[in-house]
Amino acid sequence: MNKTSGGQAKLVVQSASKFYDTRSGPLHALDNYSMSVNDGEFVSVVGPSGCGKTTLLWSMAGLHSLSGGAVYLDGEAVTGPHPQIGMVFQDANLLPWRNLTKNIQFPFEIKRIQPDLARIEHLLERVGLQGFGNKFPRELSGGMQQRASIVRALSFNPSVLMMDEPFGALDAFTREEMNLLVEEIWLETRKTIVFITHNIAEAVFLSDRVHVMSARPGSLASVFEITYPRPRSLDLFATREMFDLVNEIKADIQRKPGPRVVDPLPPGQTKTPAVG
Amino acid sequence: MVDKQLGDQIPEFGKPKSGGAQGASLSNLSGMVSGPGIRTLSEIVAIILVAVFIVGGAEILLRVFDVPVFVLPPPSAVFIALVTDFQFIWPHLIDTLIELFSGYAIGASVGLLLAAIITQYPFVEKIVAPYILMLVTTPMLALVPLLILNFGFGYAPRIIAVALASGPMVMINSATGFRRVDLAKIALARSFGASTFQIFIKIRFPMAMPMIIVGLMIGAIFGLLTAVGAEMVGGGFGLGNRLTTFSAMIQMPQFFAVILILSTLGILIYVTFFLIGKKWASWET
Structure with missing residues (x-):
């Protein structure tokens, strides 16, 4: 399942489970979730809202503890915030009482460097x-706010970038623009990127691999290798292959929680179409 | 290893939670900062004209109907009293300011400190909350006779009264501010490895700032109120004491001159905190 596409495992999630204590009893957010991300790889996690994607990311970043399982970065267990991880949050998450310069220098202020x-x-x-x-x-x-937050996350040169639905609040045009920018930055810096989104097309456009998460409790439904050549162009969004792939992934998400039936693929077509 | 700052909460954000609604949180600062700005010449002219009309109208009405000075002195008499008798009034103004500043300095800093501490411990907060509410709602003036009995007729009972009046106001508003939790912002700071203290200084404190400033302003105004009230209860100095003295001697122009000084003080307090709010909390509007 976790087939490598070059490089070695940078980030490993091993049977991660997470329960939250709520007033109405324990909430099962994450169920036996495993994944591995290679060095320099761009991996997306897609799934319906509230399926535990953010929980997964927060656990990977050491912001949350796990009820079971573990996360390893470069072979070491992640037990707290890690200096090699830069985070990009939903809605940019800039501090409104600081100007742009002060916002971007915030990580250095905290690290006292x-x-x-x-x-x-x-x-x-x-x-x-x-x-x-x-x-x-x-x-x-x-x-612009989200661009600033990307600069903030990259400012201290982490080796891993974790992005939590960064463009969810943006309009479609800005979102595409940001997708292009993220790909460019990734190609230039070759950071390991874990990207959370509920937008399947965005995930497909950006990623080497798309992990599909089922509805709560979030567990790994399937993995899609995306082999479109890079750099990718926005025209990709309009192609038939992309359209089919997105629909396939969508169907895969909706298939849960019933028994999983794998559609027989038409002869000659694979799950990982390549587009010239 | 549950993160102390993030706790173990489901990462949902968007709306900063403002915690329990107990306490007299007097809205936020936006109402204060986004007051009407005076821009055009015609606005200024209109404001001056209305002021002249009110003061001049009062002067004319009071003189036409021959209202005795001890009932209501005409504005001109008040103004003359303010100028000629200011030399006798200003030592008392200084006394009032000394009481106000010392009492407020004690009350506000203790209030702010307590708010910052108790909001870190929700359990403690639940236990302390009723007493804080009692301190806020009980007029501290009621304690002044007791304070005079114990501390004499000097500055002490007044300073204590001012501190007791302003402290809880600062505290209850600041606590509302400190209770605002924005999980995403705390997570941001944590992701860079911020300590509990750093999160308090760099995230919680700035987030609470608008409410703190509102609390400081209300506390200062309550402090002035209490200082003057305490002076009226006993002791031979201070603006409040002048009010009782002048009214006893039926020196109404002087009486109103003191009133004028007091309202100027109140306006100065408001304007000061308005400007502070504009500088330090305008991000919220």
Whole structure:
């Protein structure tokens, strides 16, 4: 299932389970979830809302404990926030009382180290945000805020980037623009990226592999290898292959919780179509 | 290993939870900061005209109907009293300010500190909450006779009364601020390895800032109120004491001159915190 596509296992989730204590009893959020992400790989996790995707990501980032199982980064168990992990949150999550510069330097402030100004400047330029340092988050558009939060996550040069539905609140055009930007940045930096989304097309467009998570309790339903060549173009969204693949993944999500039936594939077609 | 800051909560965000609604949280700062701004010349002219009309109208009406000065002195008499008798009034103004500043400094810092501490311990907060509410709702002026009995007629009973009046106001509003939890922002700081203390200083405190400023303002105004009230109860100095003295001697222009000084103090307090709010909490509007 976890077939490697080059590189070695960077991040391993081993039978992760998670229960939350709620007033109405324990809530089973994550059920025996395993995955492995290779060094430099782009992996997405898709699934319906509330299926435990964020729980999974938070556990991988050491923000949450697990009820069972473990997470390993470079072979070491992750038991708390890890300096090699940069996080990009839903809705950018900038601090509204800080201007852009102060927001981006926030990680350095927490780590009590000098901010890498040259790197920050380069990243800001890369995402087209140079000259906005004095602006406050409320003065920026949603897309710009999310760009800033990507710069913030990359500012201290982590080897793993974890993105939690980063573009969920953006309009379709901005979202596509951001998808392109993320792919470009990934191609340039070759970070290991774990990307959470409920937008299947987005996941397919960005990823080397798409992990499908079933509805609560979240468990691994299936894995799709995406082999479209890179860099990918936005035209991909309009192709027949992409359309079919997205529908297949969608069907796979909806198939749970009933008994799983695998559609017989038409002869000559594989689950991992390649597009020229 | 349950994260102390994030606890073990389901990561749902979007709406910052403002915790229990107990306490007199007087809205947020937006109402205060986004007050009407005066821009155009015509607005300024209108404001001045209305002021002249009210003051001038009062002057004319009081003189036309020959209202005795001890009932209501005309504005001109009040103004003259303010100028000529200011030399006798200002030592009392200083006394009032000393009481206000010392009492407020004690009350506000203790209130703020307690709010910051108890909100970290929800269990303690539940136990303490009724007493805080009692402190907020009981007029501290009622304690002044007792305080005078114990501490004499000097500054002490007044300073204590001011501290007791302003502290709970600062505390209850700040606590409302500190109770605002934004899981996503705490997670952000944690992801960079922030300690509990760092999260408090860099996330919780700035998030509470708008409510803290509202609390500080209400506390200051309650402090002024209590200082003047306490001065009226006993002791031979302070603006409150001047009010009782002037009214006993039927010196109504002087009486109203003191009233004028007191309302100016109140407005100064408001404007100060308005500007502080604009600087430190405008991000919320």
